[in-house]
Amino acid sequence: MTPPAPAPRDPLSEALAAAEEGQRLSPTQALALLGSAELLDLGRLAHGARLRHNPEPVVTYAVDRNINFTNVCTAGCRFCAFFRPPGHEEGYVLERAELARKIQETLDLGGTQILIQGGLHPEIGVEAICDTFRFIKENFPIHIHGLSPPEVVHMARLDGLSLAEALDRLMAAGLGSIPGGGAEILSERVRGLVAPGKCTADEWLQVMRLAHGKGLMTTATMMFGSVETPAERIEHLTRLRGLQDESLAKGRGRFTAFIPWSFQPDHTALAHTPPATAVDYLRMLAVSRLFLDNFAHLQASWVTQGAKIAQVALTFGADDLGSTMIEENVVAAAGVSFRLPREELVRLAEDMGFVAQQRDTFYRPVAGQA
Amino acid sequence: MPPVAPQAKPDCPGFARPAALPPLKLDPRLISDPALGPVAAKLAAGQRLELADGLALMNSRDLLGLGSLAHAARLAKNGRRAFYVVNRHINYSNVCSNQCAFCAFWRQEGDAGAYLLSPAQAAELAAQEPGLPISELHIVGSCHPQVPLSYYLELLSALSQARPQAALKAFTPVEIDHLAHKSGLSPAQVLDLLQAAGLGAMPGGGAEVFSPRVRARLCPEKTSGSRWLAISGLAHARGIPTNATMLYGHIETPAERVEHLLALREQQDKSHGFSAFIPLAYHPHNTKLGGASHTSGLDDLRVIASARLLLDNFDHIKAYWVMLGPKLAQVALNFGADDLDGTIVEERITHEAGATTAKGLTEEALRSMISTAGFRPVRRDSFYNSLEQQ
Numbered sequence: 172m173t174p175p176a177p178a179p180r181d182p183l184s185e186a187l188a189a190a191e192e193g194q195r196l197s198p199t200q201a202l203a204l205l206g207s208a209e210l211l212d213l214g215r216l217a218h219g220a221r222l223r224h225n226p227e228p229v230v231t232y233a234v235d236r237n238i239n240f241t242n243v244c245t246a247g248c249r250f251c252a253f254f255r256p257p258g259h260e261e262g263y264v265l266e267r268a269e270l271a272r273k274i275q276e277t278l279d280l281g282g283t284q285i286l287i288q289g290g291l292h293p294e295i296g297v298e299a300i301c302d303t304f305r306f307i308k309e310n311f312p313i314h315i316h317g318l319s320p321p322e323v324v325h326m327a328r329l330d331g332l333s334l335a336e337a338l339d340r341l342m343a344a345g346l347g348s349i350p351g352g353g354a355e356i357l358s359e360r361v362r363g364l365v366a367p368g369k370c371t372a373d374e375w376l377q378v379m380r381l382a383h384g385k386g387l388m389t390t391a392t393m394m395f396g397s398v399e400t401p402a403e404r405i406e407h408l409t410r411l412r413g414l415q416d417e418s419l420a421k422g423r424g425r426f427t428a429f430i431p432w433s434f435q436p437d438h439t440a441l442a443h444t445p446p447a448t449a450v451d452y453l454r455m456l457a458v459s460r461l462f463l464d465n466f467a468h469l470q471a472s473w474v475t476q477g478a479k480i481a482q483v484a485l486t487f488g489a490d491d492l493g494s495t496m497i498e499e500n501v502v503a504a505a506g507v508s509f510r511l512p513r514e515e516l517v518r519l520a521e522d523m524g525f526v527a528q529q530r531d532t533f534y535r536p537v538a539g540q541a
Numbered sequence: 542m543p544p545v546a547p548q549a550k551p552d553c554p555g556f557a558r559p560a561a562l563p564p565l566k567l568d569p570r571l572i573s574d575p576a577l578g579p580v581a582a583k584l585a586a587g588q589r590l591e592l593a594d595g596l597a598l599m600n601s602r603d604l605l606g607l608g609s610l611a612h613a614a615r616l617a618k619n620g621r622r623a624f625y626v627v628n629r630h631i632n633y634s635n636v637c638s639n640q641c642a643f644c645a646f647w648r649q650e651g652d653a654g655a656y657l658l659s660p661a662q663a664a665e666l667a668a669q670e671p672g673l674p675i676s677e678l679h680i681v682g683s684c685h686p687q688v689p690l691s692y693y694l695e696l697l698s699a700l701s702q703a704r705p706q707a708a709l710k711a712f713t714p715v716e717i718d719h720l721a722h723k724s725g726l727s728p729a730q731v732l733d734l735l736q737a738a739g740l741g742a743m744p745g746g747g748a749e750v751f752s753p754r755v756r757a758r759l760c761p762e763k764t765s766g767s768r769w770l771a772i773s774g775l776a777h778a779r780g781i782p783t784n785a786t787m788l789y790g791h792i793e794t795p796a797e798r799v800e801h802l803l804a805l806r807e808q809q810d811k812s813h814g815f816s817a818f819i820p821l822a823y824h825p826h827n828t829k830l831g832g833a834s835h836t837s838g839l840d841d842l843r844v845i846a847s848a849r850l851l852l853d854n855f856d857h858i859k860a861y862w863v864m865l866g867p868k869l870a871q872v873a874l875n876f877g878a879d880d881l882d883g884t885i886v887e888e889r890i891t892h893e894a895g896a897t898t899a900k901g902l903t904e905e906a907l908r909s910m911i912s913t914a915g916f917r918p919v920r921r922d923s924f925y926n927s928l929e930q931q
Contacts, residue, residue, distance in 0.1 A: 210875045210915065211608050215571050218605065445906075449868035450875070450914040479838030479869045486604045515834075522837045524602040 183207045190216045190461050193223065198405045201462045205401055205454055217457035217488030224467050225490045230520035231468075231530040233494035234513060234537075235284045235316070236277040240265045240303065244290025246321065246368035250355070250397055252438035254290050264292070267306060274311045277497060281513075283531045284314040286350055286494070291321065291368070296329035297337045301344035308345035314532050315345050319352035320378035324370040334374075335381050342385065348532050349382055351391035351430065357410045358403040365397050365441065376414050383414075383424035388533060391426045391466075395455055396433040396447025404455065408462045415465045427534060428468035428491060431455050432475040449480045453487045460488025468534060473516075482519040491530075492516050556777055556813035562853040563587055565613040574603030577610065580850070584610060590851050595799030598847040604839055611846035611877030618849075618856060619879040623916035624925065625907045626883035628677040629707075631666055632890065633658045633696060637683030639715070641760035643749070643791055645827035645894035647683060657685065660692070660699035667703040670886075675704055677883070677923045680711035681744055681890070684719040690731065693720060697738040708741040708923035714772035714783070715747030718764040728772050732779055742923045743776050745784030745819055751804050752797040759791065759830065766801075770808045777814025782924060785815045785855075789844055790823035790836035798844070802851045809854045816925060817857035817880055820844045822864040826895025841865050842876045849877025857925065863888050863898050871910045880921075881907055 186200035187208060196204075204213065243262040244254035255262040277285055285307075289295065304315055318326075318341070327337035338346075355365060357372040370378075379389050391411050395404050411426065418425045433447035433455075447455075452472075460469050471489035473481035474496065481492060495513050520527035529537040564587035572581055576597040583590060590598075601607055634657040637647035648655035658666070667678055678700055697709055712720075712735065721728040732740075749759055751766030764772075776783050785805045789798060802818075809815050822841055825832035849858045859880040860873035870881055886901040904920070911918040920928045 210872075211571060211605055211612060214605050214608075445909060448910060448913045449872050453872065477866065477868060478835075479841065479866060480872065482838040483604065483842070483869075483872060518834070519837055522602075522839055523604070 187212065187216075190220075193220070193464075195464055196462050198402075198409050201405045201408065201458055202401055204461065205405065205458045208454075210450060210453065213454055213457035213461075214487045217460040218486050220460050220464070221469070221488050221490050228525050229528050230485060230490060230492060230523075230525040231528050231534060231536075232492040232513075232516050232520075233284060233530055233532065234277075234280060234282040234497075235286055235494040236273060236282060236497040238265070238270065238273050238285050238287045239289055240270070240287060240300075241289035241292045241295065243292045245293055245325075246291045246366060248355075248366040248369060249440035250365050250394065250434050250436075252435075257293050264295070267303075270303070270307070271310065274307065274313055278311065278313060280495075280497060281529070281537075282313070282495075282497065283529075283537060284316045284347075284494075287315060287317040288319055288322065288350065288352060291325040293329075295326065297326045297332055297340055298330055300326060301340055304341065304345040314347045316348045316350055316532050317341075317346050319350055320375040321353035321370045323349070323378045324374050334378055335385075338378075338381055338385055338387070342387065346387075348387055348427075349379070349389040351379070351389055351426070354392050354407070354411075355394045356397075356399045356403055357407045358399065361397070361399045361403055372410065376410060379426070380414060380417065383418035383426075384421060386423040388424050388427050390428045390430060390470075392429070393431045393455075393459075394434050395431060396451065397441055397444060405458075405462070408459060412463055412465060415463070419465060426466055427532075428470055429459055429463050429466045430470040430472060430493065431459055432472040435475060449476065449483075452476055452480065453484060456484055456489060457487045478515060478519055482523060485520065485523050485525065491534075492520065492527075555780065556782070558813050559809070559854050559856050560618075561587075561589075562614055562850075563617050565610070565617060567613055568609055571609035572603065572606035574601045574606050577601055577603060577606045581610060584614070584850065589853060592796075592799055592803065595802065595847060595851050596795055598850060599795040599798055599843065601843065602839065604842060607843055607846040608876045611849040612875055614849050614853075615858070615877050615879055621916050622879065622919045623874050623911040623914070624857065624880040624919050624921045625904075625911070626677050626921055626923065627674050627904055628679055628710075628883035629667065629673075629675050629886040630679045630681070630888055631658075631663055631700070633663055633680060633682040634685050634688070635683055635889075636685045636687075638686045638719075639684050639760060639762040641749075641763060642830040643759050643788060643823060643828050644890075645824070646890040650686065657688065660695040663696055664699040664703035666887075667700050667707070673884075673886075675707050675884075676928065677710050677742075678704060678707045679744060679885075680709060681713060681746055682716065684716065690720055690724040690726070690734070694734060694738040697735065697740060701739040709739050710742040710744055710923050711735070711740055713744055713747040714769045714776075715764045717743075717772050717776075718768055729775050732772075732775055732781065736779055736781060740781065742816070743773075743781055743783035745773075745786040745815070745817075746821075748786045748801070748805075749788045750793045750797050751801045752793065755791075755793050755797055759788075766804065770804060773815070774808060774812040777812035780814075782814050782816045784817050784819055784859075785809075786819045786821050787844075787848075788821045788823055790840060791825075791830060791832065799847070799851070802848055806852055806854060809852070813854075815855055816923075817859045818848050818852050818855050819859040819861050819882075820848060821861065824864065824891055824894035824896055828894055838869055838872075841869055842873060845873045846877045862902065863891050863896060866898055867902065867906075867910060871914050874911065874914045874916055881910065883907070
């Protein structure tokens with residue numbers, strides 16, 4: 172008779188023990204935590220990991236503005252309420268004067284960056300957007316946190332450039348960093364269902380890989396709560412962690428932060444999908460903090476969760492409140508309109524016992540701001 | 542004001558003393574605020590918390606520590622059950638002689654928007670959506686200067702005819718006191734008449750914060766804290782369960798909050814009839830008191846958790862989604878709350894003060910909020926009997 176196999180330890184206990192010891196989690200362990208750990212245990216472990224990365228009791232935020240240079244987009248994503256197809260009467264491309272006015276207002280409010288994004292416009296390629304970037308840099312001392320991998324892929328294709336050539340030109344024109352939008356869920360099955368017109372997961376990662384190689388900082392996002400499975404959420408995190416390992420080894424650019432948010436269904440083609448709940452959000456945030464052991468910063472999404480849950484998120488792994496977003500159009504189009512002025516962001520961090528600190532795109536403190 | 546005579550009926554059913562909190566199993570790793578240490582030690586030993594413990598809780602910023610203590614108490618009281626009720630609110634009038642500074646709902650007679658529903662109009666509202674299995678009508682209005690006691694009796698009988706399956710949870714102790722004052726009867730006599738007309742339970746509004754200092758600023762015309770408690774006790778003596786509330790997030794101090802909760806606990810020790818405690822987050826818009834900010838997520842969860850721990854003789858703590866927002870109410874299920882209130886259908890009072898939540902939620906949405914938070918949904922009636930199919 173063969174001796175009985177040792178009783179396998181249950182997956183949750185094993186995952187909790189690994190997280191407790193600060194070990195790198197396997198996808199299976201992350202899945203066990205996401206599915207079955209107690210909410211408050213996730214908070215404790217994630218806050219512990221947050222303090223390992225950022226030991227000071229400081230919560231950072233940026234002052235910036237989202238500028239959407241166009242809402243015309245050929246991608247037709249089913250989760251999006253912002254886009255208009257080419258030829259639609261509500262489609263727009265921002266005039267230079269309007270762009271300049273928005274940037275000046277941002278500077279006047281102590282802003283350090285603009286997040287400039289649009290859609291996959293059939294006539295705006297690399298050269299066209301480079302003109303815009305040059306116009307901005309020639310006229311304003313402001314950082315351009317711009318585009319997203321699907322836009323870079325689209326613009327390169329439109330102008331017949333390789334991704335590397337496109338990035339070189341964009342950087343030369345003033346692009347300072349790339350926000351991690353358009354990642355949605357980095358799984359081809361999910362993208363096929365919700366964003367078939369957008370770049371593939373591999374292309375998204377390739378843009379970021381090349382950008383990091385050229386010394387650009389970028390962020391990474393995840394939009395969860397549409398049609399994906401828990402395993403696909405963890406697959407998303409696994410791919411991000413793998414690329415971050417590569418980029419850190421090269422020692423040039425990297426992901427500065429991870430920003431998970433939940434899909435907002437109103438006015439989209441997926442309006443029948445029940446939105447992810449606050450508890451789901453906090454669980455996902457905490458597991459992300461634990462699994463993405465090579466990311467320094469996690470942002471709380473007050474835009475999708477509201478001030479109250481964003482504040483609670485500060486003990487579930489988040490160390491940053493994103494930005495004041497003087498203007499936000501995309502989530503607002505999906506029926507969510509949380510608005511937080513700077514004083515409110517500061518108040519909610521301080522209420523929790525943290526020091527609120529304005530930062531720039533690279534997470535450096537902005538001088539003169541407490 | 543005449544004193545509230547303690548005249549319980551000798552044959553009244555009364556209420557059994559609710560179970561106290563057993564010694565709690567706590568995970569010390571979840572507590573990082575040293576001030577919570579002595580509180581945790583008392584809870585682990587099954588000892589009752591006192592004012593100093595309440596202050597430690599009410600001043601703590603250790604969200605996970607507060608949550609872990611309260612969650613252990615919640616599991617001991619209610620396991621993983623989370624309750625909700627299919628209900629409808631009916632606000633019969635907004636004409637009010639109290640004119641509290643924190644309230645955006647009241648109007649003076651003759652003001653634009655002032656209204657008084659006739660019993661027939663109220664019954665019509667109650668009868669809407671006949672397919673909705675409403676088991677409770679929540680009936681709250683105002684201290685109307687003109688309306689006689691007979692109106693309230695007619696209102697109850699019209700509503701019970703319109704919705705015979707629904708319990709009538711009607712009139713706060715403040716309204717009862719107002720009716721007594723108007724009619725020249727004692728509060729006990731008013732309760733007897735209302736009970737005979739169909740009153741089955743009472744909501745817990747009007748408690749605000751019991752501190753005379755706070756009441757002088759917020760609601761000088763309103764029934765005092767001691768009368769509010771005494772009238773609740775009279776209802777309990779008649780077998781009428783009631784709720785208890787606290788309006789927080791305005792000018793009250795942490796000590797005044799804790800004293801309020803301890804006064805409720807003391808009353809519950811005597812009369813046992815409070816079903817649930819419901820913290821109410823102050824909404825500043827359109828009120829005389831004003832103020833810029835809403836309560837924070839931390840403060841909302843801290844009040845829920847502190848209440849769960851201090852009110853060891855209350856079975857239920859409610860996270861009222863209208864005031865907290867559905868997101869925070871769901872999270873509160875992990876911070877001591879075990880009830881989300883209900884479908885409501887048409888909330889008016891908080892929305893006058895700038896609430897941005899929906900005016901009602903579907904039963905499906907409530908069940909989904911509960912189960913995705915990891916709890917077992919239990920549809921209940923007004924008396925916390927389960928209405929789940931076995």
